[in-house]
Amino acid sequence: MNRMEEYRSLQAELERPPAQLEGTVRRAQARQRREARRRRAWWTSCGTAAAAFALFVVLVNVSSPFAAACESIPILKDLAAAVSFSHSLSSAVDHGYVQSIGQSRSIGGVTVDLDYMMLDGGQAVFFGRVTAPEGVEHCQLVPEIRDASGNELLGYALMSSTVTPGTLSTLFTIAITPEEFAFPEVLDITCAVELRWAQEGNAPAPAHTAHGQEDDPHSPKPDATVEFELYVDDWLLQQGRSIPVEQWFEVDGNRFYIASLELYPTFAKFELAADGNNRETLQTLDYYLEDERGNRYERGSASGLLAMGDSYWFESPYFQQPEHLTLHITSASWMEKGRERARIDLETGQALTPLPEGILPTVGRENSSIAVGLTAPLGRDSTENHHAHYQLFGGHYYAPDGTAFEITRLSSYSGVPVWDEAYEQREALYDTHFTQTICLEDWAWDTVEIELYFSRRAEYPQPLSLRLF
Amino acid sequence: MHEEEYVRRAEAAKARLYRTSLLYLGGEAAAVDAVDEAVYRGLRACRKLRQEAYFDTWLTRILINVCNAELRRRKRELAMEQLPETAAEEFDALPLKDAIRRLPQQLREVVVLRYFTGLTLAETARTLGVPPGTVSTRQRRALALLRLELSEED
Known part of the structure; x- marks a missing residue:
């Protein structure tokens, strides 16, 4: 074969691209999406967070009947759309409480x-x-x-x-x-x-x-x-009213007392006092309230805040003025004494002491920052458009020499961190899990001890019910 | 350039890019990897491309950079493959595909872009950032070493 024949043969060979070339552009787009997630995740992990324990809750939920009712109130129409995810805020807008x-x-x-x-x-x-x-x-x-x-x-x-x-x-x-x-x-x-x-x-x-x-x-x-x-x-x-309850009740062998309910236009709450002899500390409570007409008032509030101290928040029945309210408890998380901390190896990303069931450790580095995170299944009331996160970290982390550091920034985001070396193995969890991270700056040790928020979570498929009034 | 337009044009260009990278790098898998990398880099940067008319030369330039980076990486691992222009007998003894890959870099770039990627002389000059006269000269030297008698139409 002379050179010209070789040339034509080579041209023909090059005209037969391999099958793998088919996905080139698709792979580039997927990689760009992964990179964008990674950047967002890292930014969220180590950027300035708004407040300690801020929860970033994504909610998309359109209340059609309510939105329709607001058609005649132009000035509030867009606000009605903005608050349609929240029963309390929707009711407040509906009653002109703006x-x-x-x-x-x-x-x-x-x-x-x-x-x-x-x-x-x-x-x-x-x-x-x-x-x-x-x-x-x-x-x-x-x-x-x-x-x-x-x-x-x-x-x-x-x-x-x-x-x-x-x-x-x-x-x-x-x-x-x-x-x-x-x-x-x-x-x-x-x-x-x-x-x-x-x-x-x-x-x-x-x-x-x-x-x-x-x-x-x-x-x-x-x-x-x-x-x-x-x-x-x-x-x-001055808007708001208090309703006396004054009842004791028991969950998983632990006793609690509710003195009263406080109902405000934009949210409602009750205070739980724990019996000093309880063997576990109640950390979180999943619940809803129901009135005599079957209307449900979900836990939490429009801001994503679920509880402050011992007060537990729920969507407000303030404008509905129910005659009776019943509390239904569906799950809880508890902290067992002695299991408050877990040690994480920053080199391998592995937990050196047991984590609560279903929780995975994660470690990422960028320059002098180390992001230490915990990945957990989304809350059970999550939907495609509403990712329910819950608190995984306690309030402090510790150096091996015992020095305590307060967690002043905590980030919570859906998915698993793309910057983690274990990402390939965990990619399947991306849509079902969320991750919370803290950021260690200039950390001189190769381990860190983190405070956990709970040691176990308990589900109550048959809710525990208590009529409050 | 908007991302949608980039995706459309990258789809159309990928076979041509593959021809270029295969001649640069030799292996099919490495060539596909290089195209993947170039298309990804292009996707990230496409919004910065103001003149869409230069899409082909712009993306080819990205690909050449990717291929050169890979060749530099290989050079650290393996003995250098390039032959000097004086090694006419060695070029004659090699199959055409290998002879192209062992051309000095400046000559190889020109011959690949002109006769396998399908760029015009002016586009090749723009892609490589050299005057058209320089492309012409390098093209002549490369064809002589390869013993190829190609016209503008080939």
């Missing part, structure tokens, strides 16, 4: 519109929208509150989750402990906005930090910071 704020602040291409507030004696829920430059996929608001003189306030938790630019959303919630928290007459709210870009590399350097943020090298600087000033109406803070 304060219009109508404040807007812009800086460096980012606009925060603070449109509405729902405020009562137990929490304040803020609604609005963030407008961001093209290419921004999500915005994370990190709010801070002070009084008009700049003094810090005590006895509250702030919760926020990512919002989609341009969409009216719940921006953040202030949950308060009424005994400790006093609403100032004027509330100063500072919102740091962190932008998350759809494409890596599109993000310009943050150029607009209006207020001198502390130079914390471990915290990403916000892309914009805006301030709002709100006058708080005393009348709203």
Whole structure:
């Protein structure tokens, strides 16, 4: 064969591409999605979280009858859509229990519109929208509150989750402990906005930090910071009523007492007092309440907060005014004495002491940061669009020499971490599990001891029922 | 360039890219891996491509970078395969496919892009970032070493 014949033969050979080439573009798209997840997961793991134990709960649920009822109230129509996932907030909107704020602040291409507030004696829920430059996929608001003189306030938790630019959303919630928290007459709210870009590399350097943020090298600087000033109406803070219960009951051999229920326009709660002789500590409780008409009031609240201290939150029957309410307990998690901590090997990512059943350890590194996480099955009431996370970590972690560190940042996200070396083996868990991580900075040891939130979870297929009134 | 358009054009270009990478790297699996990598890198960067007319040369450039990186990696592991231009007898003794792979890099790039990837002289010059005259010269030297008498139409 001469060179020209060879040339034509080679041309013919090259015209027969292998079958594997078929999936090239599909593989590139899948890899890009995995990378995006990894970046988000890492960012979420080691970025600035809004508050300790913030829960990022994804809810999509359209209440059609309610939305239809709001057709004639144009100003509240979009808010009705924004709160349709929450029975309490939907009822509050339905009854006109909304304060219009109508404040807007812009800086460096980012606009925060603070449109509405729902405020009562137990929490304040803020609604609005963030407008961001093209290419921004999500915005994370990190709010801070002070009084008009700049003094810090005590006895509250702030919760926020990512919002989609341009969409009216719940921006953040202030949950308060009424005994400790006093609403100032004027509330100063500072919102740091962190932008998350759809494409890596599109993000310009943050150029607009209006207020001198502390130079914390471990915290990403916000892309914009805006301030709002709100006058708080005393009348709203007085809304709510208490209903006496005064009953003892027993779960898994442990005894509890409920003194009363507190019903507010935007949420409701009851306090559980534990018998000092209980062999286990109750950590979480899954439950719902039911009135005499069969209406269910689910646990939790619009902000994702399930409980504060010994108070357990549920969707409010405030506007329904039921004659009777029955508590149905469906599952609980318990902490057994002596099993509060678990040691994790940061080199291998393995747990050196037992973890609760079904919980997997995970470890990832990037530069001087180590993300230590726990992966667990999604809560049983999860759906495709509603991923129920629950708390896995306790409040501290410890160095091998016994030094205790407080967990001040905790991230929770659906899926398993793509940055974990075990990802390939765990990929099948991506849609059924969630992961919570803490971030260790400049950690000098090769193990860490983490505090666990529970040692076992118990399901009650036949709910334990207690008529409260 | 929007991602949807990129996906459409990458689908159309992948066979051509494969021809290029196969001649660069030799093995079928390595060639597919290189195309995968180039298409992925292109997907990540496609929004930065302002002039869609340059899609083919832009993506080919990405692929060549991927192939060169792989060749550099191999060079660290294996003895260098390239032959000097003075080794005319060795080139004659090799099958055409191997002879192309053992051309000096600058000559190999030109012959692969011109006669196997199907780029015009101007596109080859743009892809390689050299003047068209330089492409012409390298093309002539490469064809002489390979004992190929190819016209513009071949």
